[in-house]
Amino acid sequence: QVQLVESGGGLVQPGGSLRLSCGGFGRPFSVRGWFRQAPGREREFLAAIYWGSDTDYYAEFVRGRFTISKNIVTNTIYLQMNDLKPEDTANYYCAARSDYNNDAFRRGQVHHWGQGTQVTVSS
Secondary structure (H helix, E strand, C coil), X not given: CCEEEEECCEEECCCCCXXXXXXXXXXXXCEEEEEEECCCCCCEEEEEEECCCCCEEEXXXXXXXXXXXXXXXXXXXXXXXXXXXXXXXXXXXXXXXXCCCHHHHHCCCCCEECCCEEEEECC
16 A cells, blocks of 8 residues: 655744655655645645656745755655745645656646645744
C-alpha cells in the first residue's frame, strides 16, 4: 500500500524556520513535492523534486525562502522553510506522481497525497 507521511509542522514565530519531512512507503515515484492550503484558499503548489536526478522546481513566490531536498536511502523528501511569514500559515501536503508531467504536478494532478501537517506562523 502506498503511503506518504508528513511531519515537522508546528508553531513558529515570524522570521523563524521549519523543516518538513515526508516519508514514502510502498513504492518509489518519479516526482515528489509539496503543496499547501490555507483556510478559505485553494491548494497551491510550492516545490517538486525528481527522484532520479537533481532536477527540482519551485513556485516563484517561495524561491529563495523554501528549499526542497531528498534522501534516497530513507525514501524521504524535505522542505526547508526560512524567514517564515504569517501568510505562510497553512496545512502543508506532500504529493507524488508516477511520471514527469510537471504541468500536471503543478496543477495538483498527482497520484498520491499525504495527510498534511499544520504550519502556523504567529508571534
